Amino acid sequence: MSRTRTAILAALALAAGTCGAALTTSPANAAATAVPCTVDYKVQNQWDTGFTAAVTVTNNGAAKTSWSVKWSYAGNQKVTNYWNTKLTQSGTAVTAGNETYNGTLATGGSVGFGFNASYSGTNAIPTAFTLDGVTCNVDDGSSGGGGGGTGSRVDNPYTGAKVYVNPEWSAKAAAEPGGSRVSNQPTGVWLDRIAAINGTSTSMGLRAHLDAALAQKGSGDEVVQLVVYDLPGRDCAALASNGELGPTEIDKYKTQFIDPIAAILSDSKYASLRIVTTIEIDSLPNLVTNTGSRATATDACNTMLANGNYVKGVGYALAKLGAIPNVYNYLDAGHHGWLGWDDNFGPAATLFKQAATSEGATVDDVAGFITNTANYSALKENNFTINDTVNGTSVRQSKWVDWNRYVDELSFAQAFRGQLVSVGFNSGIGMLIDTSRNGWGGTARPTGPGPLTSVDTYVDGGRYDRRIHVGNWCNQSGAGLGERPQASPATGIDAYVWMKPPGESDGSSTAIANDEGKSFDRMCDPTYTGNARNGNNMSGALPNAPLSGHWFSAQFQQLMQNAYPPLS
Numbered sequence: 171m172s173r174t175r176t177a178i179l180a181a182l183a184l185a186a187g188t189c190g191a192a193l194t195t196s197p198a199n200a201a202a203t204a205v206p207c208t209v210d211y212k213v214q215n216q217w218d219t220g221f222t223a224a225v226t227v228t229n230n231g232a233a234k235t236s237w238s239v240k241w242s243y244a245g246n247q248k249v250t251n252y253w254n255t256k257l258t259q260s261g262t263a264v265t266a267g268n269e270t271y272n273g274t275l276a277t278g279g280s281v282g283f284g285f286n287a288s289y290s291g292t293n294a295i296p297t298a299f300t301l302d303g304v305t306c307n308v309d310d311g312s313s314g315g316g317g318g319g320t321g322s323r324v325d326n327p328y329t330g331a332k333v334y335v336n337p338e339w340s341a342k343a344a345a346e347p348g349g350s351r352v353s354n355q356p357t358g359v360w361l362d363r364i365a366a367i368n369g370t371s372t373s374m375g376l377r378a379h380l381d382a383a384l385a386q387k388g389s390g391d392e393v394v395q396l397v398v399y400d401l402p403g404r405d406c407a408a409l410a411s412n413g414e415l416g417p418t419e420i421d422k423y424k425t426q427f428i429d430p431i432a433a434i435l436s437d438s439k440y441a442s443l444r445i446v447t448t449i450e451i452d453s454l455p456n457l458v459t460n461t462g463s464r465a466t467a468t469d470a471c472n473t474m475l476a477n478g479n480y481v482k483g484v485g486y487a488l489a490k491l492g493a494i495p496n497v498y499n500y501l502d503a504g505h506h507g508w509l510g511w512d513d514n515f516g517p518a519a520t521l522f523k524q525a526a527t528s529e530g531a532t533v534d535d536v537a538g539f540i541t542n543t544a545n546y547s548a549l550k551e552n553n554f555t556i557n558d559t560v561n562g563t564s565v566r567q568s569k570w571v572d573w574n575r576y577v578d579e580l581s582f583a584q585a586f587r588g589q590l591v592s593v594g595f596n597s598g599i600g601m602l603i604d605t606s607r608n609g610w611g612g613t614a615r616p617t618g619p620g621p622l623t624s625v626d627t628y629v630d631g632g633r634y635d636r637r638i639h640v641g642n643w644c645n646q647s648g649a650g651l652g653e654r655p656q657a658s659p660a661t662g663i664d665a666y667v668w669m670k671p672p673g674e675s676d677g678s679s680t681a682i683a684n685d686e687g688k689s690f691d692r693m694c695d696p697t698y699t700g701n702a703r704n705g706n707n708m709s710g711a712l713p714n715a716p717l718s719g720h721w722f723s724a725q726f727q728q729l730m731q732n733a734y735p736p737l738s
Contacts, residue, residue, distance in 0.1 A: 206231045207306040209239065209299040210329065214284075214656040217738040220250070221293055224284040225266065226658060227275075227301060234275040234302070238267045241296040247289045255283035282658065326600055327444040327498045327537070328657035328665040331391035334359075334383040338374055339671045342721050346673070348730055351737045356655050357606070358395040358448065358669035360719065363414050363686060367430050376431065380440050387443065397448045397543075397669060398491070400427050401483045405452045406470035407460045407703065408643070408677075414687035417470070420479045424486050432490040435497055445497045448602075448669055449487055451543045453480045454525060455504035458518045465702040481521075485528030492535025500602055501526065503539040503590075505547045506582030507640030510574040519589045526595070533595050540602040541583045544670035546637060546646045548608055549653060551578040553619045553632030560625040568629040570640070577633075579603050580660060587662045600664030605652030606672050610634040611734025612650055634734075641704035644676040644694040645712040645725055650732025673726030679715040688717050 210226040227239055243262045255266045272281055299306045324330075333356035344353035359379050361367060369375025374382070376396075383394045402420050404413030415423055435445055457480055460471040474480050484501070491497045501522060503509065509518045526536050556577050558565045566573050576582040583601040591597050620631020636648045653659070653666045677694035692698040696713045700706040715722050730737055 206304045207301040209306045215654050220288045222286050226282040228280040229275045233277050236268050236273040237275050240265050241299045244294045247287050249285050249287045252285035326664045327393050331393045334394045357671040358397045360397040362399045364426050376434050393444045395446045401450050401453050402479045403474045406474050407456050407468050409689035409691035412689050417473050423483050428487050428490050435494050447499050448540050449501045450484050451502040458514050481525045481528050484525040485531040488535040489531035498537035500538045500540045503541050505542045505545045506576040507547050510576040510582050519593045523593045538600040542579045542604045546608050546649050547579045548635040550580050560628045563625040568625045570629045584662050602665055602667050604669045605666045606668035606670045607649045609650035609652040609734035612732035638710045639704045639707040642710040645715045646710050647712050651729045672729050675715045675718055675720050675722040677718045679713050
């Protein structure tokens with residue numbers, strides 16, 4: 171997979187009722203090196219009286235030790251606060267200069283900053299930008315066929331693209347009181363059993379989703395997010411997400427699941443879409459932490475380690491899907507509360523490399539990795555760091571952190587990316603973080619650090635993640651919607667995504683007969699007192715939950731109530 175950076179400035183228009191959720195608009199169709207600088211201006215979130223924007227500037231000229239970007243608004247937009255820049259505004263004219271720590275801008279280098287602003291009426295995108303007085307490339311989409319799709323991969327598929335809004339999820343969200351505030355957000359489409367490929371009488375199949383994405387796409391670029399999730403003996407440590415295929419059915423996985431998906435994605439009709447695949451969540455991490463003689467080991471996971479079918483299945487999926495020019499494979503990488511310990515961190519990267527070079531796959535078939543898929547780990551804990559001490563005791567010794575090297579997903583994802591590159595993955599890989607349910611807002615959100623009485627009161631009093639234990643994963647009480655989907659939010663991160671559709675259950679609270687291969691897991695039972703994988707704590711699960719993947723109205727309402735950033 172050759173990943174060359176071709177993204178250029180594009181503007182974003184967020185209009186109520188639009189079909190596609192835009193992280194940015196379609197990129198201009200000139201090559202980045204043909205212009206002295208490019209500017210990517212993205213509206214990440216917008217409400218009735220304000221918006222949040224992110225700006226990325228790429229310098230294609232001589233290296234700089236300081237920089238200044240200027241633009242003007244056509245309306246009454248007024249910047250209210252900003253970060254990673256020194257920003258001033260006079261009337262409609264805005265000047266954003268470097269901070270003391272980010273003035274260096276190499277040839278081909280980029281720098282990003284962001285701001286919040288108020289407005290009334292319309293929020294038109296600026297039409298021209300300059301970098302140190304030189305006009306940067308701007309394309310409003312009216313000249314040429316920008317964003318039509320060429321079949322060649324870009325460095326970050328989310329740059330300059332709208333992201334597919336699943337109409338089935340959107341309708342369920344919109345039907346909830348207050349749900350229209352988020353029903354236009356893009357979410358992942360889960361292919362979690364063979365029947366999901368063709369669809370059923372009550373659900374869209376893969377082709378139907380791709381056709382709908384083409385309709386949303388228009389003349390710009392569009393990302394479609396798929397979760398490929400049906401390995402033999404799937405998710406060997408969580409019964410609620412067990413799949414339909416037995417531990418030995420690797421051939422059925424290849425011929426009846428991956429091959430039909432690849433055949434559809436290979437259709438030239440869909441060549442203009444950027445198809446992001448999340449490959450097989452949870453299963454490979456289980457081989458790292460829940461096998462051998464560990465207290466957390468299960469017989470099912472030891473079986474899958476012994477027969478090699480997780481590794482073979484992932485390798486086959488990467489090879490088949492990676493051969494399609496407009497597919498971007500992101501391999502699941504657990505989360506910080508799973509792989510952040512020293513015993514797991516390095517071995518996980520090594521195992522992922524093994525899977526990515528099996529069954530004909532190579533590291534070029536991997537565009538990146540995704541963390542926190544369908545999980546609840548806070549994106550950024552601001553009230554304490556891993557380096558803090560209380561009365562001489564390290565935060566790492568607190569009961570919550572428990573000697574982990576990481577306290578949140580962003581720091582873990584960035585560090586794990588470096589580990590993955592060190593074992594042989596391409597240096598251009600990007601990370602995705604699922605922020606669909608890790609906001610942890612609402613009245614219980616701490617406003618500052620905990621008391622310094624002990625390291626535990628300090629951590630517990632300040633942490634945003636309010637779970638009883640970091641190992642709790644099913645329908646967590648108190649969780650909220652996290653950061654809205656956005657492209658290039660931080661160094662090494664391709665996007666924040668809602669890969670798990672908010673409102674879809676993690677598993678049933680009690681045993682429910684079904685034909686989907688889903689078993690009852692006590693971790694979804696709010697009365698369960700736990701096991702070794704969650705430190706024998708209460709599960710923290712919400713009551714009255716349906717089967718995994720089924721709509722859970724009470725959870726959706728809680729997620730909106732506790733959203734952070736809050737919903738307006």
